[in-house]
Amino acid sequence: MPITINDTPHELPDDPRVSLLDFLRHHAGLTGTKKGCDHGQCGACTVLVNGMRINSCLSLAVMHDGDSVTTIEGLGTPDAPSALQKAFVEHDGYQCGYCTPGQICSATAMMQEIANGWPSDASDDLEGPIKPSADEIRERMSGNLCRCGAYANIVAAIAEVAAEDAQ
């Protein structure tokens, strides 16, 4: 079975060493997803696989037979940005922009996780409803580093969209 990336099917690579990240960038030509550390520490390579966020650097492309992958290119376009893409622009949620695709993919999945009621380390109650507070957002986004340190604006962008979602 092929892998589907942003609704387009692709054949898997012959070499099992190809990471999902390298497959997206070099084989599928989708360079929005970024390589930062290549060791699962920085989150720049975050993509959605069957709706769940993962580090694409720590996954082999051949292990994604039949999976559906969404990258930053699949979330929106310059003419029709997603709510998070728009909020990052409006709040200046970046400086150099290198971590931004990973931040936005990660935050997109985070919205669904909160909607599912999944707790985090910052949740006071494991079983209660989740409020997307700044503490919750910081904890849930701790897998995405921003070397420019635009965190305050990243949190503001995500908080705005989370508040809209909650209404």
Next chain:
Amino acid sequence: MKPFRYSRPDSLDHAGQLTSDADARAIAGGTNLIDLMKLQVETPQQLVDINTLSLGEIADAENGGLSIGALATNTATAAHPRVRSDYPVLARAILAGATQQLRNKATTGGNLCQRTRCYYFTNIDQPCNKREPGSGCGAIDGIARLHAVLGTSPHCIATYPGDMAVAMAALDATVQIIGPAGERSVPVRDFHRLPGDTPEKDNVLEAGEVITAVTLPAPVGGKQLYRKVRERSSYAFALVSVAAVVEMDGGRIARADLAFGGLAHKPWHDPRLSELLVGEEPTAALFDKAADLLLEDAQGYGENDFKIPLARRALAATLAEATGAEL
């Protein structure tokens, strides 16, 4: 990354056959193994992708317990309604580890089998008896901030890095294993090994054996806590962690099942602590006696000396929170 063959077993037996080769490695989430393969710390000839096996279920077990499949993701386990309500120490431990991206891929079996984060182990230019037996231990006289203070050997002072297994040790969970000799069950408390003179062996899993599930016993009452002390408030390994399942009865401690992370080559469980604490009134002096017992053989290696007083304070703070005692 060194070249390898990639295969997908079609049954548990087949997985056992494929992984019985010393140069083969089973892969599930891959968050640790792929990283180590990039660093050439792990150089398997064959990668056996066990994700084809149906081992992801989380289901009620006999006698009121809960069975967590080997391929259940850390995310699925921490979000499971029964884990949240009946085994909160396990949900808390999982959520205190790694990041959401990693927990979405990391599995029960893979998390148990994750390797140490010792800097000498992950750097192939350094000596390490765990990676290359006989090459020496760089950490003993080197950078040892993350390292063990209990159960070390002259050959290895690495720590088991995980959080999930520490909670499972406190809960006295059992690892279910299938292999060439049939099925067997090993308490989580006995699954990981001390380094001794064979630090290359992290745990008791033999070649060709595959973890199928971890079984939690029936839930008990009282309080369950996971206290993790780390360098950053998120996404950092434990310097010291304490998993506690504590019940009170009439002002006295009726149960105190404790396990510790960051102190040893395995989740550390000392049955003498429970014997000391149960039946007693919770006081700061009692907690201090428990710490004396826990740490009587503790040995620091310079940079990690701080872990000994830190473990004492973490234990006291956890017991105080669990029992309501004043420190």
